[in-house]
Amino acid sequence: MVLGVDLGGTNLKAAVVEPDGRIVATTSEPSLVAEGPEAAVARMTALVERLSLEHDFDAVGAAVCAPIEKETGRIAKSASLPGWVDVPVGDMLEKSMSMPVTLENDAASAILAEWWLGAGNQEPVVAGLTLGTGVGGGLVVDGKIFSGARGLAGEFGHISLADEPECTCGFSGCLGRLAGGTATGARYERLSGKELVRTDEIIRRAENGDTAAQEALETTVDYLVRGVRTIVNLLNPDVFVLCGGLSTGWGEPLAEAIGAGLKDTTFPGLDETPIRISKLGTFAGAIGAARLALDNR
Ligand SMILES: [Zn+2]
Known part of the structure; x- marks a missing residue:
C-alpha cells in the first residue's frame, strides 16, 4: 500500500492506494500555503503520520502545485504558492517523513492518475490540462510522466498566447493567466460589474x-x-484529458466546446483527438502521486 498527498493552493489532499489501483481512503483539509513552506511540510508530515496509524503504507508520493526541478527537488517560484521562492521542498519532505518520498508536479501527477485509472485509459500518449485557479499541464508517455531534461516539461499552462499579463515563468500572456479560474473570475467581474x-x-x-x-x-x-x-x-496524443475544478464542474459541454473549436483547425485528423473529462476528479493529483510512489518503491 502507498500514500499519495497533493499540496494545492487551497487544499491538502491524500489518497491511500493499493498496488492494483484500489483506493482505500481519501482525505482533504485546508493547505494554508500562505503560512510558508515549513508549516506546509509539517502539515503534510502530520497528515502522513495520522494516516499511517490506520493504514499500512510504506512509501509516499507528494504532488505539489509548482514546477519542480528534477535533480534538486527545488521549487523556484509558483503562482499557486505566494512567497515560496527557491524552496528545497524535496529535501524538506525527505528529512521530515520517516519513509521514502517521491516528488512531482501536481498537474503531471493528475494526468498520470488519469492514464492509470481514469479518462486516459492507459493509452500510449496522454496529454492534459488541469483547470483550477491557474492552468497546469502533464504529458504521460507509455505510462511514465515525460518530464524533460530538468523536470520542467509539460508546463502547458505557460503556452504564451498574448502580450500580457505578466506571468511567474518570466514571460507574459500565458494560457494559465488567461484561462484559469482567477482570470475567468476577473473577466466576469469586468463584464458584469458584479463582485468576483x-x-x-x-x-x-x-x-x-x-x-x-x-x-x-x-x-x-x-x-x-x-x-x-x-x-x-505538437504531440499528437491518443487522448487529451481535462482535469481540475473547471473541467469537472462544467463537464461534457466543456469537452464538446473544445472539440468543436479544434474542428478543421489542426493538422489533418488531429481535430478528432478524443477530449475527455477527468474520471478521478479532485483526488487525481493524490492518486497520481501514489502511483509514482509505487513505481519508485
Ligand atoms: Zn507563464
Missing part, C-alpha cells in the same frame, strides 16, 4: 442565461482551444 465569484458559480449563472457569465466563459474556452490546438499539433 467562484468559477462553479459563473458556470451556474451562464447556464441560467447570465450573458456576462456566458461571455466570460466563451473567452476562456477560446483561449483553451488555442492552447489545446497547439498541444495536439
Whole structure:
C-alpha cells in the first residue's frame, strides 16, 4: 500500500492506494500555503503520520502545485504558492517523513492518475490540462510522466498566447493567466460589474442565461482551444484529458466546446483527438502521486 498527498493552493489532499489501483481512503483539509513552506511540510508530515496509524503504507508520493526541478527537488517560484521562492521542498519532505518520498508536479501527477485509472485509459500518449485557479499541464508517455531534461516539461499552462499579463515563468500572456479560474473570475467581474465569484458559480449563472457569465466563459474556452490546438499539433496524443475544478464542474459541454473549436483547425485528423473529462476528479493529483510512489518503491 502507498500514500499519495497533493499540496494545492487551497487544499491538502491524500489518497491511500493499493498496488492494483484500489483506493482505500481519501482525505482533504485546508493547505494554508500562505503560512510558508515549513508549516506546509509539517502539515503534510502530520497528515502522513495520522494516516499511517490506520493504514499500512510504506512509501509516499507528494504532488505539489509548482514546477519542480528534477535533480534538486527545488521549487523556484509558483503562482499557486505566494512567497515560496527557491524552496528545497524535496529535501524538506525527505528529512521530515520517516519513509521514502517521491516528488512531482501536481498537474503531471493528475494526468498520470488519469492514464492509470481514469479518462486516459492507459493509452500510449496522454496529454492534459488541469483547470483550477491557474492552468497546469502533464504529458504521460507509455505510462511514465515525460518530464524533460530538468523536470520542467509539460508546463502547458505557460503556452504564451498574448502580450500580457505578466506571468511567474518570466514571460507574459500565458494560457494559465488567461484561462484559469482567477482570470475567468476577473473577466466576469469586468463584464458584469458584479463582485468576483467562484468559477462553479459563473458556470451556474451562464447556464441560467447570465450573458456576462456566458461571455466570460466563451473567452476562456477560446483561449483553451488555442492552447489545446497547439498541444495536439505538437504531440499528437491518443487522448487529451481535462482535469481540475473547471473541467469537472462544467463537464461534457466543456469537452464538446473544445472539440468543436479544434474542428478543421489542426493538422489533418488531429481535430478528432478524443477530449475527455477527468474520471478521478479532485483526488487525481493524490492518486497520481501514489502511483509514482509505487513505481519508485
Ligand atoms: Zn507563464
